[in-house]
Amino acid sequence: GAVVSQHPSRVICKSGTSVKIECRSLDFQATTMFWYRQFPKQSLMLMATSNEGSKATYEQGVEKDKFLINHASLTLSTLTVTSAHPEDSSFYICSARDLVTSGGQGGNEQFFGPGTRLTVL
Amino acid sequence: LAKTTQPISMDSYEGQEVNITCSHNNIATNDYITWYQQFPSQGPRFIIQGYKTKVTNEVASLFIPADRKSSTLSLPRVSLSDTAVYYCLVGDRISGNTPLVFGKGTRLSVIA
Numbered sequence: 001g002a003v004v005s006q007h008p009s010r011v012i013c014k015s016g017t018s019v020k021i022e023c024r025s026l027d028f029q030a031t032t033m034f035w036y037r038q039f040p041k042q043s044l045m046l047m048a049t050s051n052e053g054s055k056a057t058y059e060q061g062v063e064k065d066k067f068l069i070n071h072a073s074l075t076l077s078t079l080t081v082t083s084a085h086p087e088d089s090s091f092y093i094c095s096a097r098d099l100v101t102s103g104g105q106g107g108n109e110q111f112f113g114p115g116t117r118l119t120v121l
Numbered sequence: 122l123a124k125t126t127q128p129i130s131m132d133s134y135e136g137q138e139v140n141i142t143c144s145h146n147n148i149a150t151n152d153y154i155t156w157y158q159q160f161p162s163q164g165p166r167f168i169i170q171g172y173k174t175k176v177t178n179e180v181a182s183l184f185i186p187a188d189r190k191s192s193t194l195s196l197p198r199v200s201l202s203d204t205a206v207y208y209c210l211v212g213d214r215i216s217g218n219t220p221l222v223f224g225k226g227t228r229l230s231v232i233a
Contacts, residue, residue: 091162095164095165109155109167112166114164
């Protein structure tokens with residue numbers, strides 16, 4: 001299947017600094033990518049939908065000025081956590097859809113990156 | 122997006138077949154059913170996807186009754202490495218802009 005990568009895999013930063021996380025679709029183009037956040041023992045929570053060449057769409061309760069999303073190309077979306085605080089410590093996961101029909105009875109699969117563990121001290 | 126309901130957790134011994142059932146009473150005509158597996162500190166991994174009846178791949182089988190209000194993921198002869206959280210999701214396969222909304226998932230523990 002298609003591959004989505006994330007960089008870095010883990011990052012530790014001081015409170016008040018900004019952290020950028022990259023999400024790349026390695027062998028397919030993705031006009032839309034999604035960003036999720038996952039706290040320990042909890043499910044994935046959708047944060048925003050990243051659209052290539054346009055503004056991201058944020059879920060209710062997610063601060064767009066704090067979580068800056070840029071989708072500059074068909075294979076790269078970035079999430080910048082600005083002025084990070086300890087409560088932003090979490091596992092951040094991106095995903096993208098390969099729109100080529102594949103799998104089972106058809107339909108498009110959504111592929112997830114390996115995740116980025118952010119720890120804010 | 123259709124809401125799904127799954128058991129919170131399941132236990133199984135190695136070598137047994139495991140069936141995880143998911144309810145999605147409000148599934149729409151264009152919705153597909155997709156199952157993902159997630160290990161700790163990793164992104165979810167696609168397992169199987171289907172629309173109706175039965176789908177089988179090298180990893181699992183997916184059974185979907187005619188009314189499509191539920192589905193069952195079947196894992197044959199599980200091993201310790203199948204210990205993970207399994208998520209059932211439904212969503213429109215047509216629109217590439219529609220994100221997947223995750224429920225709580227089922228935590229499967231395989232015991233030796």
